[in-house]
Amino acid sequence: MTNFDRTTIEEIKNRNDIVAVTKELVPNLKQSGKTWVGTIRNEKTPALTIYPETQSWTHFAGDTTPRGKNGGDVISLVEYVKKCSPIAAMEYLANRIGMDNSENKNAKQLWEAATAAPAVFPYLVTKHIKPHDARFIDGKLLLPLYTSDGSISSVQTISPSGEKMFLKGSAVKGCYHVLGDQTDIVCVAEGFATAASIHEATGYATAIAYSSENLKVTAEEIKKKYANAKIIVCADTDATGMKDATNAAASINGYLAVPSFESDEQINDEPPTDFNDLHVLRGLDAVKVVVENAKAVPEKYGFTSIRDLLDEPEENISWIVN
Numbered sequence: 001m002t003n004f005d006r007t008t009i010e011e012i013k014n015r016n017d018i019v020a021v022t023k024e025l026v027p028n029l030k031q032s033g034k035t036w037v038g039t040i041r042n043e044k045t046p047a048l049t050i051y052p053e054t055q056s057w058t059h060f061a062g063d064t065t066p067r068g069k070n071g072g073d074v075i076s077l078v079e080y081v082k083k084c085s086p087i088a089a090m091e092y093l094a095n096r097i098g099m100d101n102s103e104n105k106n107a108k109q110l111w112e113a114a115t116a117a118p119a120v121f122p123y124l125v126t127k128h129i130k131p132h133d134a135r136f137i138d139g140k141l142l143l144p145l146y147t148s149d150g151s152i153s154s155v156q157t158i159s160p161s162g163e164k165m166f167l168k169g170s171a172v173k174g175c176y177h178v179l180g181d182q183t184d185i186v187c188v189a190e191g192f193a194t195a196a197s198i199h200e201a202t203g204y205a206t207a208i209a210y211s212s213e214n215l216k217v218t219a220e221e222i223k224k225k226y227a228n229a230k231i232i233v234c235a236d237t238d239a240t241g242m243k244d245a246t247n248a249a250a251s252i253n254g255y256l257a258v259p260s261f262e263s264d265e266q267i268n269d270e271p272p273t274d275f276n277d278l279h280v281l282r283g284l285d286a287v288k289v290v291v292e293n294a295k296a297v298p299e300k301y302g303f304t305s306i307r308d309l310l311d312e313p314e315e316n317i318s319w320i321v322n
Helices: 006-015 018-025 074-082 086-096 107-113 122-127 192-202 212-225 239-251 275-282 284-292 306-311
Strands: 030-032 035-038 048-051 056-059 135-137 140-146 152-158 164-166 177-179 185-189 205-208 230-234 255-257
Touching: 006 074, 006 086, 018 035, 018 048, 018 056, 018 074, 018 086, 018 239, 056 074, 074 086, 086 164, 107 135, 107 140, 107 152, 122 192, 122 275, 140 177, 177 192, 185 192, 185 212, 192 205, 192 275, 192 284, 212 230, 212 239, 230 239, 239 255, 275 284
Parallel strands: 185 205, 185 230, 230 255
Antiparallel strands: 030 035, 035 048, 048 056, 135 140, 140 152, 152 164, 177 205
């Protein structure tokens, strides 16, 4: 994408959650109350602070962007962390959410050109998962995103170190991919590694939503596709992940599974947050137990039919005045 008008810039900011973006750029990011903190310039203590409620950030280590800023919105954050131009930052964020651009590669052609992913790919080894449906091209894993009618809409690449990118010029919202064949219980999870751990632990078909923002629409699409199945939304335990997963489960009158961890457990010196972390720390049996004990989440709002209302027994009312 080469042209960034005001509308496009606002769309980029609105569709990129600042916490999710920072997690991808700052591996040591961790939650601290209502904010997230981390280090990006080798400072001794966390100086980067992310504010989810205002979708903003600050950094107090004295380093500034080329424009003299050390705080702002998600675009300036990418500019700051990656030490790139504003245009490059917007290109990065537009690519991340699959916005249209001048390259507009064909996802289907790219998917068909890829080969089976090797089981020894570093990301798979680190996550303790099998390749499943992942393919391999140009030194990266490749995963498909399908629309509700079964056509491939986009692909996601995952580098050996875990950096994830969507294909430019492709639709991402409302698209997903299901690991495994249809089962009576279908799970929905944020990312590939998390979905792979759940599928390996339970044998249940598991849909990859690819982001917490996409959980709700993915759960709704899965409910349409598997109308008679029990749907379990499997949450990440960070604030954004929990909120989006709970809303997703409520939107379909489904179930919610949430992993729990001991206070001293760590993954790469950070608190664990998802089912893949649980898999790595305690094995697949621990994942299976949590999923099997998912709790029902009722719809926030519902309607009672006239027939059901008429069938309800009359209340025994003691009147003060006859």
